[in-house]
Amino acid sequence: MKSYIKNLCLSLVAVVILGGCSEDLLDVKNLSVYNPEDVWNDPTLANAYLVDLYASTFSGWPLNDGNNADESVGILGEGQVQTTNNAFKLWPYSQIRKINVLLSEIDNGQLGNEEKMQIKGQAYFMRAYHYFRTVVYHGGVPIIEEPQLLTDDLLVPRNTTKECFDFILEDLDAAIAGLPDRFTGNDLGRIDKGAALAFKGRVLLYMASPQFNPSNPYDNAYWQEAYQANLEARQFLEAQGYGLMENYNDIWMQSGNREVILANIYENPVKVNGRREDCVRPLSQSRNCTGGDQPIWDFVSKFPMKDGYMPGESPNYEYNLQRFWENRDPRFYDIVVYNGAIYELGGNPDRRQYTDTQVADINDGFRPGSDGRSGFYTRKGIQVELPVAQVDLNDVDWVEIRFAEVLFNLAEAANEVGRPDEAFEILKLIRQRAKIEAGTDGNYGLATGMNRDQLRDALYQEKFIEFAFEGKRFWDLRRARRLHTQINGMKKYGLVAVLKEGLDPVSGADFLPEDFDYEVTELFSTGQTEMYTPETYYFFPIHQDEIEKNPNLEQNMGWDNGTFDPTLD
Known part of the structure; x- marks a missing residue:
């Protein structure tokens, strides 16, 4: 019964984000219509309010973030970022308002001083987190420190980017002062x-980076x-x-x-399913979704050999496209699933993953012109023991x-x-x-x-490998102002595998990677075939709806005749 109560309570107030839960939380009132005299006098209610903030602040694994860079399939095409659509927009003021409510009211309650400090420390961090992410998207935004009425608009101008960074750092210093060393x-x-x-x-x-300091990077x-x-x-x-x-x-x-x-x-x-394993697995081992986080050849080819030298430069290991998987950086085998590789999905230790359309499951294969496939999958964060029926129960x-x-x-x-x-x-x-x-x-x-x-x-190259599919690459290239030099105009490629002549694809044999011939091929032949990442993408526009609601907001330079300079120059 206790485990059921715990699970019910976790579902009700999203406490799983913190790991622990008390049965007392079953008695919490509706926090959307809370009474401050209740919340800030009761440790259970106060922590329930805090947990709600966590749930609206942190998300799960990024999916397909690498499509915007040179990591995975997908094309960031011309026209995808506009002032009137939701692409690359962030405006988290409803979450910030909730944090401001906590910070403005908690000291009026009867919680112990240590508990107040810890709760406030976590809230200061989350406010800094929201502001930081918004500044990375747009540059300076309005700093709101007091909770506005829900009916209010943000009828205030943008603060400078420097003022925003200073505010973020002040919040983090306040968090550091109030938090325990380690939970x-x-x-x-x-x-x-x-x-x-x-x-x-x-x-x-980020504050030091070329993104924010283009004239003195x-x-x-x-x-x-x-x-x-x-x-x-x-x-x-x-x-x-x-x-x-x-x-x-x-x-x-x-x-x-x-x-x-x-x-x-x-x-x-x-x-x-924070990992969205149901969308990352090949479809033969998933349900109703596939194609997420598929490595492209440009990424796969960046792994060094196991002696640390790049392919073709190693004094110890020869490199040949037809045996590209041999003697690579050990992380290669923890990240990349290639044709013929052992991929133990469903708990089958001998299962091999094929991408040759003659041998693979019809839904897993890759051939020229089959947009959305690359000839590779990733195993990072995948719980290979889960059967197909439980593929959405990943809890990494x-x-x-x-x-x-x-x-x-x-x-x-x-x-x-x-x-x-x-x-x-x-x-x-x-x-x-x-x-x-x-x-x-x-x-x-x-x-x-x-x-x-x-x-x-060398640092950027190493981080590319180390943090693959962790949502770093696009933002690192943007922070370094390398989008327009490394990604703009880029075509994406995959690797086609074809069973060697004389081998029978329907024999049921356990084919090895070396039983195939390989050819690098362009992924996209119709529509948008090249990446579009111009210099204006170093700061994305604020949504036009926000500009229209608040006449005091300036649009970023480079977007709709905007006048706001989002840099620190």
């Missing part, structure tokens, strides 16, 4: 001091602030026992492990911040402030954990003596 156990998933420090490092990395003073913040975050987190997991795949398969700094917790059967946690990101953020800032040796050592740590061979020089295939630009490129 564990039933509180796993709550925002703690380590999460706030790590997120502050992310914020300052790498020598502005914000880089030093980013370096100090990420160094502090790393040192604090390591003191709390955080670090890189020994095995890359365990980051997702072991909930609450040492690499996880902040996660959205999933628990079957109460809160499931979404890791919003992990320790490897803190290391990359620190390395990137270190390189820009004249500390290349620190950045290089972090790259070595990442490759060591990946189990790339160290080599006789102990450099894991990394070139020595790289200059600032080369080391910067």
Whole structure:
């Protein structure tokens, strides 16, 4: 009975995002018509209100985010981003209002001081999180610190981008001051001091970035602030026992492990399918959905060999397109499912995944002109033991911040402030954990003596692999102002597999990857065939509806004769 009550309570108030629940929560009143005298005098009601904020702040795994970059299938085409549609728009003021209600009223209640501080600390973080994401989309937006009436419009002008960053950092400092060092156990998933420090490092990395400083992208003073913040975050987190997991795949398969700094917790059967496994699997092993997060050849080809050198450059391992899967970076096999590879879906340890249309299930194959297929699938975050009937019960946690990101953020800032040796050592740590061979020089295939630009490129390349399908690539290219130079005009390619002549496709034989011939082919031959990512995409427009509701809002420069400069220049 208790487990049923717990599951019912989790469903009612979304407490699974925090991991724990009390039976008292069954007695909560309707929080949409709450009485402040009740909520801020009762720890159960106060935490229920807080949980509702979590549910409207954090989401699950990003799906198909890589379609907007050079990671997965899909074309970001001309005309997809407009001032009058919802593409790449963010305006979370209803969520911010709820946070402002908490921050303005909680001190009037009778909760204990420590509990108030912890709840306020989490709320400050979430307000900073919403503002930060909105600034990344649009640049400076109106700063609202007090709860407005639900009937009010935001009849206020935009604050500058610098004012918004300062406000975000103030909120994060307030969060850091009020939060405990680390939440564990039933509180796993709550925002703690380590999460706030790590997120502050992310914020300052963006503040220093070329996206916000186009006229002085790498020598502005914000880089030093980013370096100090990420160094502090790393040192604090390591003191709390955080670090890189020994095995890359365990980051997702072991909930609450040492690499996880902040996660959205999933628990079957109460809160499931944050990974959208039903849409990532091949259709033969799924239901009514497929094609999500399919790697393209451009991404697959970027994996180094297992000695860390790029394909065709390794002194130890030959590379041949017809045996492209051999001797690659071990992360390759944790991320990429290729034709003939073992893919243990349904708990079948011997199951092979085929993409040759002669051999594969009719729904899994890839051939030229079959838009939406690439010849690859991904296994990242997939619970291969789930049968088809339970494919939507995936409960792999979404890791919003992990320790490897803190290391990359620190390395990137270190390189820009004249500390290349620190950045290089972090790259070595990442490759060591990946189990790339160290080599006789102990450099894991990394070139020595790289200059600032080369080391910067190496960091972006390594992060591309390390964070595949975690929703980083598009935003990193945008932050670095590389969209218009690396992605604009790009065509996307897949890999066609064809069973070798003389082999019988209907024999039922267990064909190996080397039993096929391979050809790189363009994915899209009709309609929009090239990526469209012009320089105006470094700051997306505010929706025209918001401009019309609030005459004090300026549109961004580059959109509908806008006059607002969203940069820090």
